[in-house]
Amino acid sequence: MxxxxxxxxxxxxxxxxxxxxxxxxxxxxxxxxxxxxxxxxxxxxxxxxxxxxxxxxxxxxxxxxxxxxxxxxxxxxxxxxxxxxxxxxxxxxxxxxxxxxxxxxxxxxxxxxxxxxxxxxxxxxxxxxxxxxxxxxxxxxxxxxxxxxxxxxxxxxxxxxxxxxxxxxxxxxxxxxxxxxxxxxxxxxxxxxxxxxxxxxxxxxxxxxxxxxxxxxxxxxxxxxxxxxxxxxxxxxGEGRGVYGHILHRNAITDENFLPYPMFDALCLTSPVVDAKGKLFEHGAKDGPELTYKMLMSSDPAGYTIIMDNATWMGPAANGGGYHPAVNPAIEQKGGRVDSAPTIAEVARKAGMGEKELTAAVERHNATAKAKLGSGPYYAVPIAAGVTFTxxxxxxxxxxxxxxxxxxxxxxxxxxxxxxxxxxxxxxxxxxxxxxxxxxxxxxxxxxxxxxxxxx
Ligand SMILES: Cc1cc2nc3c(=O)[nH]c(=O)nc-3n(C[C@H](O)[C@H](O)[C@H](O)COP(=O)(O)OP(=O)(O)OC[C@H]3O[C@@H](n4cnc5c(N)ncnc54)[C@H](O)[C@@H]3O)c2cc1C
CATH class of the missing domain: 3.50.50.60 (FAD/NAD(P)-binding domain)
Known part of the structure; x- marks a missing residue:
């Protein structure tokens, strides 16, 4: 002793x-x-x-x-x-x-x-x-x-x-x-x-x-x-206060190669985030940790997908800010799922979502969000809430x-x-x-x- x-x-x-x-x-x-x-x-x-x-x-x-x-x-x-x-x-x-x-x-x-x-x-x-x-x-x-x-x-x-x-x-x-x-x-x-x-x-x-x-x-x-x-x-x-965390590729749940970066936080604040069926997740979050918490509190913290247009995929998604690796191309290089197609209907099919739901989600996003989803090809990437600490x-x-x-x-x-x-x-x-x-x-x-x- x-x-x-x-x-x-x-x-x-x-x-x-x-x-x-x-x-x-x-x-x-x-x-x-x-x-x-x-x-x-x-x-x-x-x-x-x-x-x-x-x-x-x-x-x-x-x-x-x-x-x-x-x-x-x-x-x-x-x-x-x-x-x-x-x-x-x-x-x-x-x-x-x-x-x-x-x-x-x-x-x-x-x-x-x-x-x-x-x-x-x-x-x-x-x-x-x-x-x-x-x-x-x-x-x-x-x-x-x-x-x-x-x-x-x-x-x-x-x-x-x-x-x-x-x-x-x-x-x-x-x-x-x-x-x-x-x-x-x-x-x-x-x-x-x-x-x-x-x-x-x-x-x-x-x-x-x-x-x-x-x-x-x-x-x-x-x-x-x-x-x-x-x-x-x-x-x-501190119950009800949430977590410090970020949005990661869904593979991060089972494959640690997908953490701690790249993060999808900033992309998710401007591009539509949809649930497993393709329905818009109207999260209203102001930052990544808030979105992480909202996803965590939902019925499926690992069930969301971000939909990006070509300008986002080739622009902000390809720019990790220098210090952190960028989503594009890191996710595909690691073998993570990225579905892409020239139209929303096709990307919905590839990602296993309802075409009608995803089309409606994009219309709703474009009617309400500051940054509208522009032209294709479109990219659908499965994401998950990632918790750093509570x-x-x-x-x-x-x-x-x-x-x-x-x-x-x-x-x-x-x-x-x-x-x-x-x-x-x-x-x-x-x-x-x-x-x-x-x-x-x-x-x-x-x-x-x-x-x-x-x-x-
Ligand atoms: C990728 C990443 C980047 C981050 N960047 C920043 C940043 O730049 N700035 C910032 O402020 N925060 C950052 N954080 C958060 C920061 O790392 C943590 O908040 C901080 O390290 C917490 O310190 P801690 O001492 O409380 O816990 P920890 O550093 O986790 O230490 C706890 C220790 O306890 C040990 N332990 C656990 N259970 C037991 C047990 N039963 N018996 C004995 N030992 C035990 C563990 O092995 C561990 O070594 C980052 C986190 C991550 C994952």
């Missing part, structure tokens, strides 16, 4: 931020990481490494940051949490820079920072080992161990129980050792990345068919932390303490990163604050809570 001040379940951005901060504050700490290798199965290893809040620069001062977060979340998140985020973003980024990463600003209205130099993502759940986000996570794991922390790989935390005589917690994890790995700790941080890889939990907390979607993330996010929190009296916050998750307060259903916080139990719920707003027209930024802030916050607990 290991005896430490802090046990952290999950060595992703939230877990390693917590771990490094905990060591800095004089705690002894252990990270249990389900992934088998240095760097674990952390989501940042697949990512472009953009640290932002509400798609804004985390180096903003308190007042503009608070205004920005409130605007993007439509003030739906708890005011104390919005305040905490605004208070801590700038200092968290400054701290991150001290962890040996080069952060460079990128432009949009508010700008944001990315770990430099990021590289193109590789298809599937493989890591681009030359890219800075992947290197950063491996470096942080090394640093944690060099500074006295311990990381166990291939250690999936399975149970969390209160230790006898109020002496914190006992975490049991699977490990190559037959008796498993047992850690006793005064405080525990649940930082396992959430439950998006668990279809049953998606159906329970998102929508009855949500489990039929594509997983646009690592497969390790099974919701173990959530189950532990619920068992200890915690609850789920906005519902473990309910926490502005100290990252896990909240008890009956009121108050559970002493010594914290949650951070994508394991938490209710921190992001509603998906659609905003709401998404940023996965990495929130993981960094809440991970550090939870570690500081554990340090204060030790001192008390």
């Amino acid at each position: 290991h005896n430490v001040d802090l046990a952290i379940i999950g060595g992703g951005t939230a877990g390693i931020s917590a771990g490094l901060r905990a060591l800095e504050m004089g705690l002894s700490a252990v990270i249990l990481e389900r992934g088998q290798e240095i760097g674990g199965a952390a989501g940042i290893r697949l990512s472009g490494g953009a640290f932002h809040l509400a798609l804004g620069d985390m180096r903003l001062d308190h007042d503009p940051m608070l205004a920005h977060v409130n605007k993007v979340t439509n003030q739906e998140i708890a005011p104390a949490i919005a305040e905490m985020i605004a208070n801590r973003s700038k200092s968290s980024i400054a701290w991150l820079q001290k962890q040996g990463v080069d952060l460079v600003p990128q432009g949009n209205e508010f700008g944001y920072v990315t770990i430099h130099p990021r590289g193109p993502s590789v298809p599937g759940r493989g890591f681009n080992r030359k890219a800075a986000p992947d290197k950063a996570m491996r470096t942080w794991h090394f640093r944690f161990v060099e500074q006295g922390g311990a990381i166990y790989y291939g250690a999936r935390a399975k149970s969390l129980k209160a230790a006898p005589q109020g002496k914190g917690w006992i975490v049991v994890a699977s490990s190559p050792e037959p008796e498993g790995l047992r850690v006793q700790a005064q405080s525990v941080i649940l930082a396992d990345g959430g439950f998006q890889a668990n279809p049953k939990l998606l159906e329970k907390y998102l929508g009855p068919r949500a489990g039929k979607s594509a997983l646009r993330a690592m497969t390790t996010a099974s919701g173990d932390g959530l189950m532990m929190a619920l068992e200890q009296g915690g609850y789920v916050a 906005f519902p998750g473990i309910a926490v307060n502005d100290k990252a303490e896990v909240l008890r259903k009956g009121g108050g916080a559970i002493p010594g139990l914290y949650a951070a990163g994508c394991a938490t719920g209710g921190i992001h707003g509603r998906s659609g027209g905003g709401g998404y604050l940023g996965g990495l930024g929130i993981a960094l802030i809440t991970g550090m916050l939870a570690a500081e809570g554990a340090a204060a607990r030790k001192k008390a």
